Structure formats: C-alpha cells, structure tokens
Amino acid sequence: MGSGPILRRRLALCLALLTAAGLLVVAAPGDALAAAPCPGRKARTLTFSTGAVVVYKRGGYLCAVTVAKKAGKRRTMSVSIRARGGRPVVDKGLFRRHAGPVTVHAGQRCVWVKGRVGGGSADSGWILC
DSSP, X not given: OOSHHHHHHHHHHHHHHXXXXXXXXXXXXXXXXXXXXXXXXXXXXXXXXXXXXXXXXXXXXXXXXXXXXXXXXXXXXXXXXXXXXXXXXXXXXXXXXXXXEEEEEOTTSOEEEEEEETTEEEEXXXXXX
C-alpha cells in the first residue's frame, strides 16, 4: 500500500476547510456591529454629530457601545456607563468603528451614559430609572 490515497484524503480535507473558511469570511457582515454587540434588547440610542451611543438591557445588566457614524481612520472614542451610586465603567482609546461594549449591573437603579467620537459627544443624564 502506498501513501497516495492517504495524501489525497488529507489534501481534500485541507481544501474543504480552506473553502469553508473563505466562505465564512465572504459571508461575514461588513459592519462590525451588524450583530448586536451586547446581549439583550436595545433600550436607548443617543445620537450625536459623529456617532451614537447604543444602550442594551438584559435582566439587571446594562451594556453600552459608542459607534462612529463613519468607520475609517483611528480616532479618539469613548463610552462609559455608571449605575447610580457606583463607579463608571469606561472604554476609551483610538478606534476605527466603536468603543466598548461596557457592562454594569444596575438592578433597578438609574444609569448615566456618555459617549464620544472625535469632537462629537452625547451625555444622557440619569436614564432608565
């Protein structure tokens, strides 16, 4: 017995895996946030000139993401969420598409959400009480 049939099977398997991986890349959505970045339902959207902050709610947890209106070059972005009586959870830095997600357990408490993309920003005040 030669190693020809085994080599052909391995080659066929590798080719099948590469084809499947290529199809996944092609079928993947172009927008990084096409699928919800946080679990739960969308509870609030705060829009501003350069983007938006989207807040999701699931049980007693709230999650926030700041999304740029136009993805592109890296720029300063931030998102923060704070439950009343607690400390803010923050994600800030240079990003292309979004900052976050950041999650906080709020229970029945109000939350304060902030987001910034470049020079534009949103500040919610106490919401979802």
